[in-house]
Amino acid sequence: MTDTPALTRFLNDRLDDDEQIARAATQGEWVWSREFVTPPGYHHRTVGPLEPGDAAFIAHQHPARVLAEVDAKRRLVEASAVDCPPACGRRSEHSFSGSCALRSLGPAWEEDGARWVSLMEERDGKWVHVGRVPAPAVTSEWVLRLLALPYADHADYQDAWRP
Template sequence: MDDLVQWLGEQLDEEQREAEDALKKTTTTRRRIGGRWVEDVVQPPEWRRSAWSPARVLREIDADRRILDLYVTAVAERVALRTRMRALTDKELDEFGRLHAQESVLIETGRRLAPIVRLLALPYEDRPGYREEWRP
């Protein structure tokens, strides 16, 4: 899953760059209509013929990154807990039990988020580097 997380992050970076570049092509003009000033957002012609919106793409990327971060955080916290558990002595059984319970929650969180991360990668399956093993 580490490879998938890294690859998906790279795809999101590329999409973000493209959307930000597209937003730079959007201009705002002001004109006077009926005695008052009105602002118009002028988009390139190719956008007007499609439902594609760079602002929407950026919002989707932000949402995808947040989901990815939930997974990465759960995995990293589990690794950190496991390290703490290994350092405990036999006298610290209560602490071990508490950490083990936390680890169980993190394992379950990762297990539930892993298929979602695979689904997030699916729109990019036609890009170089996508592996069939990642398919949900």
């Protein structure tokens, strides 16, 4: 099981870095002409021409787009930090519903060549096993691992986080 709090801290730190860099850049839509990428109103200065694909990529990374991406990723990271009910026992298996797969699924296990989760019901204030269903393919831990993948070259990235 992944150290989800450490992975969450790592992602929030990288998002802070991305946000700081984007906010320090000139705001507004960036444009590119034949050989240059600049924010509107700035003069061209370059040491050499840009290839059209490179120029388009740089212009695509304008601050507003980066800040929107940072916001979306922060919402996913925040949603993943919601604790499962005590009956779960396997925090990494929960969904983004705010509880362990809509508060009806228990821990996952391998059996008969497949991954399963307990189908749970609350009875008299306790969660009881009432059957099994295939485990969901997407857990919040899996999404966090994918969100961290672009930062795999960072010194604080842990190989155990690879999806």
